[in-house]
Amino acid sequence: MRGQNSPLFGDHVGDINAGKVVDVHEVEERATSAEFTFGAGDKWGVAVRKLRGRDGRHGTEEPLDLSKEIPSKTSVTEKTAVGMFTVKMDGNMAAHRLLQPEFLSPEECKELQFIHKSCCVVGYRPWVLSTTLCHLVATNSANLILPLLPIRERVKELVEEYFGREYELFVEFTGLISWTKGANIGWHSDDNRPYLRQRHYSAVCYLNNYGEDFEGGLFHFENGAPETVVPTAGTIVIYAADEKNSHRVDEITDGERCTLALWFTLDKAHDEDEKLLQQLAFLDLHFSDEMSHENLGQGEGKGRLPISASSVMYSINANVQRGEAPGKEPPTDEQPMNDLRIGRMARLGYSCCFSSGVTWADHDQPVEVFFGEKKIPVTFWNLMHALQVVQFHQYKVSMREQDSPVGEEQCSGRSELEFLNSVYEFHEKSPSSKDILGEIEGESKLVYHLDARLKPEVIRSHLQKERSTEALTKGITQTLQIDELVGSWKEWNAYTSDLWGKVFELLPLWQASRMLVSYS
Ligand SMILES: O=C(O)CCC(=O)C(=O)O
Numbered sequence: 001m002r003g004q005n006s007p008l009f010g011d012h013v014g015d016i017n018a019g020k021v022v023d024v025h026e027v028e029e030r031a032t033s034a035e036f037t038f039g040a041g042d043k044w045g046v047a048v049r050k051l052r053g054r055d056g057r058h059g060t061e062e063p064l065d066l067s068k069e070i071p072s073k074t075s076v077t078e079k080t081a082v083g084m085f086t087v088k089m090d091g092n093m094a095a096h097r098l099l100q101p102e103f104l105s106p107e108e109c110k111e112l113q114f115i116h117k118s119c120c121v122v123g124y125r126p127w128v129l130s131t132t133l134c135h136l137v138a139t140n141s142a143n144l145i146l147p148l149l150p151i152r153e154r155v156k157e158l159v160e161e162y163f164g165r166e167y168e169l170f171v172e173f174t175g176l177i178s179w180t181k182g183a184n185i186g187w188h189s190d191d192n193r194p195y196l197r198q199r200h201y202s203a204v205c206y207l208n209n210y211g212e213d214f215e216g217g218l219f220h221f222e223n224g225a226p227e228t229v230v231p232t233a234g235t236i237v238i239y240a241a242d243e244k245n246s247h248r249v250d251e252i253t254d255g256e257r258c259t260l261a262l263w264f265t266l267d268k269a270h271d272e273d274e275k276l277l278q279q280l281a282f283l284d285l286h287f288s289d290e291m292s293h294e295n296l297g298q299g300e301g302k303g304r305l306p307i308s309a310s311s312v313m314y315s316i317n318a319n320v321q322r323g324e325a326p327g328k329e330p331p332t333d334e335q336p337m338n339d340l341r342i343g344r345m346a347r348l349g350y351s352c353c354f355s356s357g358v359t360w361a362d363h364d365q366p367v368e369v370f371f372g373e374k375k376i377p378v379t380f381w382n383l384m385h386a387l388q389v390v391q392f393h394q395y396k397v398s399m400r401e402q403d404s405p406v407g408e409e410q411c412s413g414r415s416e417l418e419f420l421n422s423v424y425e426f427h428e429k430s431p432s433s434k435d436i437l438g439e440i441e442g443e444s445k446l447v448y449h450l451d452a453r454l455k456p457e458v459i460r461s462h463l464q465k466e467r468s469t470e471a472l473t474k475g476i477t478q479t480l481q482i483d484e485l486v487g488s489w490k491e492w493n494a495y496t497s498d499l500w501g502k503v504f505e506l507l508p509l510w511q512a513s514r515m516l517v518s519y520s
């Protein structure tokens with residue numbers, strides 16, 4: 001239980017109703033009663049919002065006119081004003097759009113990409129991958145919702161401010177989304193399905209760069225300015241989700257385009273926090289004691305390791321991705337189809353071995369990770385753990401490169417999916433490749449590669465054959481500092497246990513206030 005000196009709760013919190021400072025224990029008591037409202041700007045910096053007082057709207061009411069004049073009380077900063085667009089439409093209607101560069105910092109963009117690349121699953125459209133908050137909680141990665149919460153709050157405040165809807169909005173959906181080669185969407189409004197009618201406002205934050213990390217993928221509004229939005233890391237675009245803001249996204253022709261997408265609603269019944277809080281109620285609080293990072297490293301905090309969703313959700317099976325009937329050729333234990341997790345690791349030069357007897361379906365068993373021929377000398381408790389550490393390492397490397405940008409990035413743009421597919425293609429064309437299928441001898445035990453086609457030598461020979469993948473060859477053949485990866489593994493333990501600690505501190509507050517709050 002938290003004590004008086006809890007770093008999070010401090011000794012006192014502000015009570016906006018009474019305008020006085022109250023004792024934390026009183027707050028806890030009152031928080032469990034329906035009356036309590038939390039205030040923003042308190043000394044421990046919890047970005048809390050007044051929630052209890054607002055009822056929200058409900059779906060049965062008159063449709064909203066989202067084109068109303070933006071009230072003069074809206075104060076926008078000069079920076080914001082750079083990208084404000086008002087497009088007059090028939091009658092008195094107008095569409096309002098805000099395009100603001102540098103809304104997210106480069107560090108935030110990188111952290112969000114790390115989360116996405118280590119947790120995402122096949123998404124709602126062909127060639128689209130997604131990581132929702134619900135998915136993070138369901139795969140034992142509730143800790144990774146924490147970096148998203150302050151950002152989600154900031155976006156909500158911006159949308160509320162811009163549209164003059166202070167304290168009226170609920171977040172309907174938050175998701176990290178990436179579009180890979182082939183993904184596109186034609187003219188549409190974001191509320192264009194009966195089950196999407198509750199979406200009133202949209203926000204898209206771009207996490208990486210057009211022309212650098214991907215090609216194609218420009219965003220266009222159908223009527224009026226801005227006609228085209230060129231995605232650049234940190235930029236946010238916001239607009240009402242109705243038909244006045246019909247828009248489309250060009251097909252991605254190369255690489256992987258990453259965004260944070262949010263929708264907002266005035267209808268409390270569609271508040272995403274409700275669903276999340278229900279899921280979070282299943283978190284086992286007893287694990288909190290095990291979460292020192294030494295314990296995590298030794299596997300004692302295993303209850304806090306990420307776990308996989310069902311294998312099919314990582315299958316970039318061509319049929320599914322082409323939008324044909326899913327499950328036509330489901331992955332099997334013997335031959336996993338193109339697997340996103342393995343693909344992302346292979347793309348960076350890593351391969352995974354399970355102990356003999358562990359089947360593909362048992363992917364929550366310890367796994368050995370190799371970089372080329374070299375085994376990484378630390379324990380990976382399961383495949384998601386391995387993927388998360390490897391992606392965390394990339395994230396740290398990219399942060400260092402940002403500080404001293406020299407030469408080619410190790411993790412340059414081309415998408416893992418595309419890469420993986422080309423490796424498979426190569427395998428199919430190459431008659432000798434059969435030789436490398438099957439089991440390989442370990443020291444005292446028999447081990448086999450999760451997918452023999454992704455053994456390092458196959459990937460390497462593939463890379464050598466393809467001149468166009470010079471950058472990849474460089475990335476993969478460059479000497480990995482094994483020590484650095486081990487360092488990242490340790491750092492990941494600390495990062496993970498720190499975030500879990502915060503989840504456990506915040507959980508009672510979330511449950512009491514019925515909303516997810518964050519603190520800086
Ligand atoms: O990613 C974008 O730029 C917009 C995506 C979009 O229009 C949608 O998901 O509805």
Ligand SMILES: [Fe+2]
Pocket residue numbers: 188189190247
């Ligand atoms: Fe859209």
